[in-house]
Amino acid sequence: MSLDPTWVPMKWPCGPLEMARRKKSASANAELNGTLEAWSRPAALELLKGTPVNCLIVAWAYGEPEDSAQQQALKPLLEAGRTLGIRFVGKIATKEGAGAAVAAGRAAGLSAVMLGDASGQPYDLPVILQFSQDKVAWEVATPIFSSTGNAWPGLRLETMEGDTGIAGPTGVPWVDSNGWFSLLAHELTAGKALWLDCDPPASSSASHPANYGLAIADSRAYGSRWIVSLDDKLRAALVKTNSQAMEVWGKLCETLVFFERHRDWQAFRSQGVLAVISDFRGDNASLSQEVLNLLNRRQVQFLIVERARTLSAALDGLKAILWLDEEAPTSQQRSKLFDFVRKGEGLVITAAYWGPPDVKAIKKDTYPGYALYNVGKGLIAVTEAGFQDPYQVAVDAHLLVSRRNDLVRLYNPASTNCRSSTDPGNRKRLVQILNYSANPADLVTLWMNTRSHSARLWWPESKDPLQVQGADATPGTEFGLPPIFAYCALEFEGSNPC
């Protein structure tokens, strides 16, 4: 058995180990224990029939006295699950070696284990390594790997006044998204699958559920998977087949089905006019990662290039490169960047000048805070104060590249973000729009930089797409969109998508 990136994972908290762990939390009560017990019964798997969920994450060994009881209690569930084609991944969080727990899992029929141990020690079962989002060991990431400490997508609670989002420094509501992290993971671990481990807010319930559809969309639109994780109240209500709870679950599954139906979109490549280059590690991690987050919030379409891959990176079609790290490029990298600037009329934005020594900074028409150097047909822009505030770096990069080169724009964007990508053959273009508010985004207009008479508008609530007509908005096209709940996507075909 090997790891399969098409698995659709879900947390399945149940059994004595979970009960023991929850005893320590404020949420412990008789109802919760009842739910945890009920979810360990094979009958609970009925919930999954007809849904895409086919991989359950269960607590397996936490180095607690209840480990053994947990493993015993789960046997009927695992056996029943196997007959339904469900895989089980056992989460192991022991302080001692995980070998015994893995062996027990193999004997019990687990398909894989989820570990925080990145030592590289071999085990008898496939391993899904799990890291904190800010401490991912990219080099040892397993074919499927997971992160914790992710943001629950939506309007940030701290920026809420009642139901109204408070503007961030961009003047638009501040949203939490893992989009940037999913894109980064894709670049740094090519071919590997990221599972985002993120629980809904404690306030979520069957009657006032968290935005589960958005949690799915915020991962899938950017190429990762969210490990489905339901709140305790919803799970308790599902045991009782409460109608509200079943409706929430039904909608969640509808969104999962939608993205499984469009699994081919996962192969689409990001479009970008700006490449962000960094090693995204160590001292460079904080700034570079937040710049990605804020560029995404500005709807700047960008490509991520790991610094070590600069030489192999395709720069065709790019207008600019943002070289974020203080470390100067190597001589070979420099040579490639010079070619990009000199011959390609490109722009390189950097913290220190490392261009030809005989070139002087332009005195007039400089962008505030930057010294501009004409090199061949292009420009090198050097920040005078270094890169400090990631917000300002994102703003400056966008404006130095110029909005003239925008690939997409949103009007009346409210709490929406978008991602533009193309299929590997460059025949289709896909613009995915996410709404981070619990309220529908009304009267949103998508502008895209290319001409297109029409597009297929997809959204999870409908099996079939809606054909929408574009309006000329030279040099591109505009599409007025119906209300957007959590997500919609526009698919364009055959009309010079790039």
Place this chain on the structure above:
Amino acid sequence: MLTTTCSRRKFIGAASATAGLWLARPAISWARSVPAVRVAVGKCPEYGPGVVGVLENMFDQLGGLEGLVAGKTVAVKLNLTGMAYDRLGYAPAGLTHWVHPEVVGATVHLLGKAGAHRIRLLESPMSTAEPLEEFMLQANWEPRDFSVAAPRVEFENTNCLGRGKEYSRFWVPGGGLMFKGYDLNHSYADCDVFVSLAKLKEHVTAGVTLSMKNCFGITPCTIYGDDSPADQPSLVPRGGRGPFHFGNRLPSKSAPPPAEGNNSTDPGYRVPRVVADLVAARPVHLAVIDGIHTMAGGEGPWTTGRRHVQPGLLVAGTNCVATDAVAMALMGFDPMADRGTAPFETCDSTLRLAEHLGVGTRDLNQIEVVGTPISRARFDFRRA
């Protein structure tokens, strides 16, 4: 259509004299002897190539632009209120709450054709120090269209210091209604001719926003903004002009202080006075109002009761009070109205205040309307 035979050589005699007189004489006493001024009204049902012709005809009816702008640096304050991504429904901003780019381009072209030496397009975009061109691009405008419409077209974001080395001070004659003076971006001083290129709209706080209220946006939020520092201007504007509305804080101490004894916190009192101050301190030489497509019910998509309307009108004049008076009449309002009467249900009349400061007259009896008569062009905003 009523036409005039006023030659270009006699450029806008009364109106240009107005500006000169105003500068030379005590404002209040002068207000009682305002000479007749001319305002042109043009019907223009749609944006497109026809805009240039209609505007050119209107400028000719006013006496032509040459005498005003030939060889001069002309500053043009655009009305680009709100964020560039704001829309009323799905309509581009130029069809509702912004002056339309074709009106901007046509005006620039005609100013250039009339011999303007340099044309500076100015606006103070909301909450940003970014180049004005970038703000326009965000709205899917192409600044190059303006650059090629006339020689030496420049752009400046006046919500901050911009390309200037220091802010320029404008004192309000007579001491000011709200502030004794205002510190503005250098572009409002480094010009020979000042044009207000506005939109024909109602305004929730000020009743109407026309060529005068457009000038509310000449104030930099680095000094007058919600988060401007107490002592000196910030580098980057943050927030809007809340302090002008509510009097909840003072501008940076580097700017002229408030006029004495004026502590009102009523936006309907404060905003019209700030506007009147500004057009008195920074006279408008040419007012152009785009009412081809616009919106009723407020000044932007954020207001309640908003709706797109198509009056199909352009209005121009060399006196901003008179031009706004004619524009108000075209909107179905009485320009002599004041607080309590539409459209000034909850505010004072900027027109009355500006008239009081001697900027011009709002009395239609003293205004010569050329082009289409008001009676044949009226578009009732409250019934639209």
